[in-house]
Amino acid sequence: MQFEIRQKPDFALARIQFDAPGEQLLVEASAMVAHDGGLAMETQMQGGLLGAAKRKLLGGESVFQNTFTATAPGQSLWVAPGADGDMEQVILNGGYDVMLQSGAFIASVPSVSLDTQWAGAKGFFSGNGLFLLRASGHGPLFFGTYGGIHAVDVGPNGYICDTGHIIGFTSGLQYNVRKLGGLKNLFLSGEGLVAEFRGQGRLWISTRNATGLAAFLQPFRPRKSN
């Protein structure tokens, strides 16, 4: 399987080309842009009804995902996120897992298993849902966001990220949600809560935040006439 991501960071599009018949890619229901007519597509609830319902309700992903199977060498598939923004790929090697914010998942190979994981009460306070998607196993994983994707290799000193900008991180990192500075700063700084990451691993940050865009648009909405 070969792949490349084009048109980064504004309108990223990934092209995946299969080397051999039987190779497969699991794609989030709305992420498919185009595919070779010879590819076989099967729509299914990954992990059965319960697994799919859990993913939908808890992780914000679709109930249904599509599996594309190559029937001949050289067939291609194009996938993209919904919003204007970036995409990134990781090749899992079993050494670490990737935790993704709900809605960031785009595609993966069947040898990557996806599970919705309770992010704990700290997830609740971070305003990003209580659950994270945990990708483990071997092979490529694709994810995307509104905004550009900025990778930070977190070392012994840790790193701080605004909770609304976290896309994902590797399992070598732990985080704590806290306020930045004193109590005064929480209410007055406009920065709200941050996640402080510790450990060794990679953190992916989005340079934009869909909530910020929605907040910009809100005052322009028409008023109900009485």
Next chain:
Amino acid sequence: MNINVLYRPGMAMAKVELQHGEAIRAEAGAMIGMSTSLNMQTGMTGGLGGGLKRMFGGESFFQNTYTAHNGPGEVLLAHSLPGDIEVMEIPQSGLFIQSTSYIASHPAVNVATEVGGFKNWFGGEGLFVLRATASGPGQSVVFGAFGGIQMLPCDGSLLIDNGHLVAWDTTLTHSLVKSGSGFISSFLSGEGLAFRFQGRGRIWIQTRNPKEFGQSIASRLPPV
């Protein structure tokens, strides 16, 4: 201090690298990530009066100062709309910045909120504009735009649509004008009001108009 703009132009982010003891002052809400060696202080720059003026000018009441207090560090800054970010060394004569475009500045830069007069109020840019003045060379201001940023040199006179204006040299004089020949024609042409700049200097525009975008999307949403 070293400031690099990455992911240009659509999803731009300013990466500010600070040496131990250096600081940067940023608009509230602009920080998306930072080193643990930085310390954030929230304050009313310019006192209560400054805070109030900023608030009316479309910025936040409080500003945050990020200081590298435990070795070097970095802070990542961005705004919420898709678009570019520019880092500008402030010329000796100073720089005017549209208040909603301001992101950050060197802590020694004086950012004063000025009453722009009725011309700005009617121009849709708010009643206030920011005048950034440096106390020495090498002091920068960071501003963001919706869309790309284009510098237009002015030598004589130049008209800029009010929604596209971002920053300009204080060597220029500005006044509000109707872009059409009469009221009806400016209303019907959809161009409305514009700023007429005169003199010699530089003007930075944003290639998209935020208000235009807001209206075109939000008019399709259910009323509130």
